[in-house]
Amino acid sequence: MRYSLRILILVVAILFSLALTQSIRTMVSLSQAVVGPGGVAVARSKHIAVFLPEQETLYFQQIRTGVSSAAGRYDVAVSFHPIGADSQEFALAQYSGIDGAIIYPFLKDDEVLQRLNELEQQGIPVTLVEQDVADDWPWTFVGTNNFEMGRRIGSQLREDPRDGPIVVVYSDKSPAVAAEKELIELGMTTVMAERLSAPIMRRQTGLNPLDAEALTYQLLRSDPPITSLVFTDTDDTLAALQVIIDLNLVGDVQVIGFGVTDAIMDHLERGVLDATVAVNPQRIGIESVRVLAELMRTGNAPGYVDTGVEVIRGNS
Amino acid sequence: MRMRNSLRGQLIYSAIIGLAMVIASIIYILFATVRMQQIVNDQFQVERDFQELQQEVVAIRTPLLNYLSSRSSQALSRLLVEEQVLRSMVPEGLELTSDPVVLAEREIYSLLQSYLDLIQRAIDLKRARAIEEYTELYDEMVRLNDHIVERIDRISLTGLRGELARYEEIIETSRELLFWNLSVIILAFFGSTLWILISINRVTDPMNQLAAMAGKISGGNFDVDDIEVNTVHEMAAVISAFNTMKHDIRQYIGELNRQQQIEQGYMQERVRNLKMEQLLKRMELYTMQAQMNPHFLFNTLNTGVQLAITEDAEKTADFMEHLAQFFRYNMRERNLLVPLRREIESLEAYVYILRIRFPRSLDFSLNVSEDLLDVHTVPALMLQPLVENSVIHAFKGIDRDGKIEVSIWKEDAIVYLSVRDNGIGIDPDTAHRLLERHSRDVDHDSKVLGLENVIHRLYFIFPDQDDVISINSEPGWGTEILIRIDTEVTPSIPF
Numbered sequence: 001m002r003y004s005l006r007i008l009i010l011v012v013a014i015l016f017s018l019a020l021t022q023s024i025r026t027m028v029s030l031s032q033a034v035v036g037p038g039g040v041a042v043a044r045s046k047h048i049a050v051f052l053p054e055q056e057t058l059y060f061q062q063i064r065t066g067v068s069s070a071a072g073r074y075d076v077a078v079s080f081h082p083i084g085a086d087s088q089e090f091a092l093a094q095y096s097g098i099d100g101a102i103i104y105p106f107l108k109d110d111e112v113l114q115r116l117n118e119l120e121q122q123g124i125p126v127t128l129v130e131q132d133v134a135d136d137w138p139w140t141f142v143g144t145n146n147f148e149m150g151r152r153i154g155s156q157l158r159e160d161p162r163d164g165p166i167v168v169v170y171s172d173k174s175p176a177v178a179a180e181k182e183l184i185e186l187g188m189t190t191v192m193a194e195r196l197s198a199p200i201m202r203r204q205t206g207l208n209p210l211d212a213e214a215l216t217y218q219l220l221r222s223d224p225p226i227t228s229l230v231f232t233d234t235d236d237t238l239a240a241l242q243v244i245i246d247l248n249l250v251g252d253v254q255v256i257g258f259g260v261t262d263a264i265m266d267h268l269e270r271g272v273l274d275a276t277v278a279v280n281p282q283r284i285g286i287e288s289v290r291v292l293a294e295l296m297r298t299g300n301a302p303g304y305v306d307t308g309v310e311v312i313r314g315n316s
Numbered sequence: 317m318r319m320r321n322s323l324r325g326q327l328i329y330s331a332i333i334g335l336a337m338v339i340a341s342i343i344y345i346l347f348a349t350v351r352m353q354q355i356v357n358d359q360f361q362v363e364r365d366f367q368e369l370q371q372e373v374v375a376i377r378t379p380l381l382n383y384l385s386s387r388s389s390q391a392l393s394r395l396l397v398e399e400q401v402l403r404s405m406v407p408e409g410l411e412l413t414s415d416p417v418v419l420a421e422r423e424i425y426s427l428l429q430s431y432l433d434l435i436q437r438a439i440d441l442k443r444a445r446a447i448e449e450y451t452e453l454y455d456e457m458v459r460l461n462d463h464i465v466e467r468i469d470r471i472s473l474t475g476l477r478g479e480l481a482r483y484e485e486i487i488e489t490s491r492e493l494l495f496w497n498l499s500v501i502i503l504a505f506f507g508s509t510l511w512i513l514i515s516i517n518r519v520t521d522p523m524n525q526l527a528a529m530a531g532k533i534s535g536g537n538f539d540v541d542d543i544e545v546n547t548v549h550e551m552a553a554v555i556s557a558f559n560t561m562k563h564d565i566r567q568y569i570g571e572l573n574r575q576q577q578i579e580q581g582y583m584q585e586r587v588r589n590l591k592m593e594q595l596l597k598r599m600e601l602y603t604m605q606a607q608m609n610p611h612f613l614f615n616t617l618n619t620g621v622q623l624a625i626t627e628d629a630e631k632t633a634d635f636m637e638h639l640a641q642f643f644r645y646n647m648r649e650r651n652l653l654v655p656l657r658r659e660i661e662s663l664e665a666y667v668y669i670l671r672i673r674f675p676r677s678l679d680f681s682l683n684v685s686e687d688l689l690d691v692h693t694v695p696a697l698m699l700q701p702l703v704e705n706s707v708i709h710a711f712k713g714i715d716r717d718g719k720i721e722v723s724i725w726k727e728d729a730i731v732y733l734s735v736r737d738n739g740i741g742i743d744p745d746t747a748h749r750l751l752e753r754h755s756r757d758v759d760h761d762s763k764v765l766g767l768e769n770v771i772h773r774l775y776f777i778f779p780d781q782d783d784v785i786s787i788n789s790e791p792g793w794g795t796e797i798l799i800r801i802d803t804e805v806t807p808s809i810p811f
Contacts, residue, residue: 005517009510016503020344023496027348030489031355033482041415047422077412079419088463095460097410097426 044077046296048100048289051083051090055207057173058234058261059281060104063129066285067102074293076100083107090115094122100296101126102288106175109133127292127301129284130176140295142288142305144279146180150187152311153230153256156275158192162254164227165198167219169212169240171205171233174258178204178232201226205236212236216243220253227254234259237276241267260312268314278310323519323548330515334508341504345497352490360479363472366424370468372402373428377461380435384442384454392439399435402428420471427464431457522547522555529558538566592776613647614640638668646697652777653807654696656724656731657689663699663722670707677717678707684724692731694801695777701766702735702797710739710795729804736796747787767797774799777807 050067052060064080071078079098081089083106093101093115101119105112105128112133119126120137130143157166168185170178177184185200203219205211212231219226220243231237237257244253250272257264257276267273284307295301379395382388406429410422434457441450522545532540542559545551617640624633645662660682667680680703703720711718716738723734742750750771771785778784781802789795 005510005514009507009514012503012507012510016500016507019496019499019503023344023348023493023500026489026493026496027351027355030352030486030493033485033489041413041418044412044414047412047419049423071414077414077419079416079423088459088466092427092460092463095427095430096423097429098423 044075046076046099047097048076048078048102048292049093049096049098050078050080050102052080052104053106053175054082054084055173058259059174062281063285066282067289070286070289074289076289076293094118094124098124100124100292102129102292104129104176105131105133125292125295127288127295129288131179138303140291140301140303142291143176143284143307144309145306146177146183147187149277149309150184151191152309153277154188154191156256156311156313157188157228158195160254160274161195162227163197164224165201166228166230167201167203167226168230169203169205169215169232169236171236172207173235174233209235210239212239213243216240220247220249229253230256231258234261234264238263241272245272268312271314273314275311275313278312280307283307323550326515326518326548330512334512337504337508341501345501348493348497352493363475366468366472369405370465372405373461373464376402380438380457384438384450387442395435399432403432424464424467424471427460427467431460431464434460518547519551521545522551526555526558533562538562538569613643635669635672638665641665642669652696653693655690656692656694659694659696659699660684660689663703666700666703679717679719681721683722688724688726688731692803694733695773698770698799699733699735701770705767706735706737706739706795710737712740714740729802731801731803733799734796736794738794741791741793742787742789742795743791747789751787778805779808781805
């Protein structure tokens with residue numbers, strides 16, 4: 001009886017300890033749950049703000065990925081901010097205590113220049129990405145050479161010439177490309193020259209990812225029929241390809257897409273897509289951080305960093 | 317320690333331990349509940365802080381506008397008060413980390429700091445009456461103020477969204493915490509109850525053992541083991557007293573048993589003495605019967621001796637003289653212990669008579685040291701009956717010459733008297749029966765009356781000496797009857 005009681009009290013003591021331990025552990029867990037998972041915060045020496053358009057396209061996601069991956073390497077803390085007519089963040093960036101700014105200048109040039117000058121006056125170094133501004137001051141630039149992009153697109157079109165008109169579809173989803181339409185078309189014209197059977201046609205899509213679908217329907221039913229389509233945004237490319245497949249026009253229409261996502265590469269491999277323009281937004285993000293970090297550290301940096309452009313051909 | 321082992325101490329101790337466990341558990345539950353409330357409170361503390369900051373940021377707009385539009389000292393003082401309030405809300409040394417939330421907070425405070433600097437600048441411009449500049453600056457400050465409010469809204473919204481996302485997890489964790497806390501208090505209560513039960517058992521177990529032992533003792537079993545338990549002082553004292561009582565009773569009963577045994581021995585001794593007196597009376601009767609007319613016998617024998625001398629029959633005279641000597645010793649000796657010399661002389665007279673009777677068939681030898689004869693006394697009439705026993709019984713049915721050897725010697729304090737013959741021997745059962753020590757009447761029908769008489773007389777005289785006489789006999793080899801007389805032992809019968 002006595003030994004049974006002792007064994008029982010031992011069991012109760014063990015259970016009590018277990019319950020107490022679990023209770024304390026749960027309380028700690030509750031504290032952590034309130035604090036939130038969060039990553040491990042690492043102290044950084046500089047704060048840079050990255051101003052990108054608000055649209056959540058794959059292109060900008062990859063730029064963000066590149067910036068974030070490079071932040072640790074260059075000991076900078078990065079905050080992302082929207083840039084656009086509706087956002088005051090870029091306009092008031094000079095007051096935000098940042099040490100540097102990476103800007104995708106998705107605004108009118110005069111407004112951008114005003115803000116850039118304000119930042120410059122506050123001693124905040126700036127790096128522009130993908131889209132340059134027309135100014136005498138050599139703002140540091142990291143991105144794709146759109147003239148070169150046009151040349152490479154032109155080279156692809158020249159190798160497989162069609163009789164019909166060529167349509168380049170620009171998009172608000174790729175504002176940097178859309179902002180330099182002339183440069184792209186100049187590059188295309190430079191390569192194709194007399195082989196252009198008709199002037200290059202321009203079309204524009206908005207931020208709606210389905211815009212390109214309706215536009216492609218419209219273009220393929222036009223007279224004379226369109227034989228070559230060039231897209232400057234990945235989402236537009238995918239939407240257009242679906243229309244071409246639905247209309248059973250694969251092979252009849254030459255399509256040059258934009259981006260190197262899995263879906264794009266899959267279409268390329270199956271011959272639905274003739275070629276795709278491969279820019280490297282992730283590298284743009286990495287290089288922009290590197291250039292800005294150098295600018296903050298030394299006060300000097302390369303004025304222009306070309307992150308390169310390639311046209312990948314189908315079945316090549 | 318002593319207090320703890322006392323009954324009172326044990327009760328107090330167990331009660332305190334039990335209550336302490338429950339109270340500690342309740343305190344812990346209280347602490348856990350408060351902590352849980354604090355955790356939930358902390359969950360929204362940042363949002364509340366930002367809410368307060370936002371209110372202050374909004375609140376400073378009016379005094380700023382009032383001052384810039386009126387330039388009154390009252391408006392200025394209010395503006396400065398509000399500005400100080402806001403400035404006090406800006407933490408010093410804002411850390412710079414990779415955490416986006418911390419970065420957002422840092423930006424908000426940097427914007428606020430810039431806004432406060434612009435207020436100072438606006439005051440300076442107002443004082444300098446630079447109307448165009450401060451009007452333009454005011455526009456910028458309004459935008460900045462709106463932006464700060466909007467950023468605070470955004471970070472609060474982000475925080476609230478995060479809290480809402482974690483709300484379910486927090487509720488689930490809270491339920492789990494409540495369950496474990498409930499388990500803690502139930503187990504604490506259960507544990508304290510068990511503890512008290514064990515403490516009670518420390519008292520009741522020995523009592524049960526005491527009751528069981530008392531039952532055994534009441535049944536007459538005093539050989540039960542002592543109770544050995546670790547219990548409180550009071551019970552230990554009771555148990556110790558009980559064990560002592562058991563020992564004392566057992567000792568008392570043992571003493572009673574010993575006294576009873578002594579009384580039984582005393583009674584047996586008395587019976588034996590009575591029997592011995594009876595035997596002595598009988599022996600006296602025998603003696604008296606044998607002395608019916610000793611004077612007539614001795615005178616007759618003397619007349620025979622004188623007659624033989626007169627007739628020159630010397631051998632007859634010699635025989636008659638030895639015969640007279642033998643009867644004189646046998647019939648007239650009243651002492652139970654006699655000098656060894658007299659016993660030997662009587663034996664020699666008897667042997668002389670035997671040799672006359674059995675001149676050829678009996679070989680008798682006597683080995684005794686002259687030194688012993690006058691030093692030691694032996695019971696009277698020991699040797700002659702033994703020799704007579706051998707002569708009568710030892711040589712029945714055998715053709716060879718009989719041989720009887722009497723030897724007397726001394727080793728240490730023991731005087732040995734040995735009568736040995738080479739006759740037919742005594743069977744073991746008879747020898748064992750003869751040597752039985754228990755009291756019994758003399759068997760008158762016994763064929764070894766003389767031997768039995770000697771044995772019983774020796775037992776009477778030396779009651780505590782078990783080996784006073786022994787019979788060594790083997791069929792065909794003969795018999796030796798050996799008497800051991802311890803000269804250091806006083807005979808039990810006073811003479």
